[in-house]
Amino acid sequence: MTGTTAGPQTTRTVGDLLTAQVLRIRDLPASSLPWHGVSTALLDTLAVGCAGAGHPISAGLRREVGAPAGPARIWGTAGSTDALQAALLNGVAAHVLELDDIYAPGTVHPGSVVIPAALAVADExxxxxxxxxxxxxxxxxxxxxxxxxLGPSHYRNWHTTGTAGAVGAAAAAALLLGAGETTIRNALALAATMSGGLQQLFRQDASGKPLHAGHAAMAGVLAAKTARAGVGGSDDVFEGPSGMAVAMGGSGRWAYVQGEDVPFCVDEVTVKPYPCCGHSFAPIDGALRLRGRVGLDAIASITVDTYRAGLEVAGIPVPATDADTRFSIPFLVALALTDGTVTREALTPDRLTDPRFAALVAVTEVRIDDAFEELFPRRRGARITIVTHDGESHTATVPDRSGSPANPLSADQLHAKYDGLLAGVPAAARDELRARILDLASLTTVARLPIPTGAQP
Known part of the structure; x- marks a missing residue:
């Protein structure tokens, strides 16, 4: 291994350590696999992706890029294509509604990248x-x-879903292709060099953000297939002096990569309860707790204290587009206080034409709080304070956002999200897909998963 301060204190490269994780899971007894986490992730991602297939961005991409013939299904449609195109199209669809899952320690959306890649190769x-x-x-x-x-220093400029996500997609694809140790290691390295996704894309208008997930899923499949063809990757592509961590501002500590006896990542994800940026969830939760304590016309100011990434990514003061609304804590807090919920239908700047609603957005300030910043990224908290014109103060503190492992959605909430996203699908078809996924261990071929074909946003 190349000697560098960015590398782990071990004789094994980061690529070796990540490959060992893939091999460990490959060789686990079936009874030791994280079946609950996998089935939850698959149910949630498929529902989100099938609904997202009806979004104009998804439909436009299908129209423009075309779809060569192949066995890999395009979710939410009756079409199929090759694994590369399916991974791209389904990754975009799974991310476009901002309802895909999150692994908080990595500030990453694994479901919208890993599962499109895995299902595409499994179909093929x-x-x-x-x-x-x-x-x-x-x-x-x-x-x-x-x-x-890679950590917060990487996330400050890079969309981790597009960077680490590509490497995760390669791991899933390589395993399904029957790759051995060397091929898996090469696939991960090749995915790293094909990864990308700039934060600046969605700091103002997020309409292009879903391409990060779709591209990462496709890059992972391409990397796995290229590695199987015999193309090699750099041994120290992650920690080398011009490697991923150095070039992309990563922490270079590698504690998670080297960690043992830790919970499966798929068991530790946040399932999104709201169709917007996850950094806004704790503020929304706090606003819902305070709703009804004070009349909307009596509110003089609203202060949201949270961590830095919440302000930088989801702190748009006044949204100008539908995409902006999903990254505007002031707008989303106003929705929670006004409507008592946050729905996709309400995510439009047209709401600002209501003077009462616009006034709530205008008096909302988002600030960085050192206590929440210290706990980020593992914990995503916020404190919301409402002060009335009479000087009364009402505060709600949310240490862990809804849907997180520390504050999970109930089984009824998970089912309601699934059924709501697939509301246009007959109940019997929804129930059949759910039953097949919950009994995934018995499924003789992935082709028997009845993925819905009627895309509805």
Whole structure:
């Protein structure tokens, strides 16, 4: 291994350590796989992706890029294509509604990258349910651990879903392709060099953000197939002097990559309860707790204290587009206080034409709080304070956002999200897909997963 201060204190490269995680999951007894986490992630991601397939961005991409013939299904449609195109199209669809899952320690959306890549290759190769479960688990493990070690310094400029996500997608794809140790290691390295996704893209208008997930899923499949063809990757592409960590501002500590006896990443994800940026969830939770304590017309000011990334990514003061509304804590807090919920239909700047609503947005300030910043990224908290014109103060503190492992959604909430996203699908078809996924270990071929074909945003 190349000697560098960015590298781990071990004789093994980061690529070796990530490859070992994939091999560990490949060789686990079936009974030791994280079945609950995998089934939850697969149910949630498929529902989100099938609904997202009806979004204009998804539909436009299908129209423009075309779809060569192949066995990999395009979610939410009756079409199919090759694994590369399916990974791209389904990754975009799974991310476009801002409802895909999150691995908080890595500030990454693994589901919208790993699962499109895994299902595309599984469709193409005729894999069975257990193989798909291993691939998803391995992809989440690589994506989550790498993202967590790249850390907030990387996330400040890079969209981790597009960077670490590509490497996780390669892990899942390589496992389904039956790759051995060397090929897996090369696939991860090749995915790293094809990864990308700039934060600046969605600091103002997020309409292009879903391409990060789609490109990462496709890059992971391409990397795995290229590695299987015999193309090699650099041994120290992650920690070398011109490697991923150095070039992309990573922490270079590699504690997660080297960690042992830690929970499976797929068991530790946040399932999104609201169709917007996850950095806004704790402020929304706080606003919902305070709703009804004071009349809207009596509010003089609203202060949201949270961590730096919450302000930088989701702090748009006044949104100008539909995409902006999903990254505007002031707008989302106003929605929670006004409507008692946050729905996709309400995410439009047209709401600002209501003077009462616009006034709430205008008096909302988002600030960085050192206590919440210290706990980020593992914990995503916020404190919201409402002061009335009479000087009364009302405060709600949310240490952990809804949907996180520390504050999870109930089974009823998970089912409601799934059914709501697939509301246009007959109940019997929804129930059949749910039953097949919950019994994934018995599935003889992934082709028997009845993925809905009627895309509705």
């Amino acid at each position: 190769s005729g894999a069975h349910g257990q193989a798909l479960a291993r691939a998803i688990s391995a992809g989440y493990e690589v994506c989550g651990r790498l993202a967590a070690d």
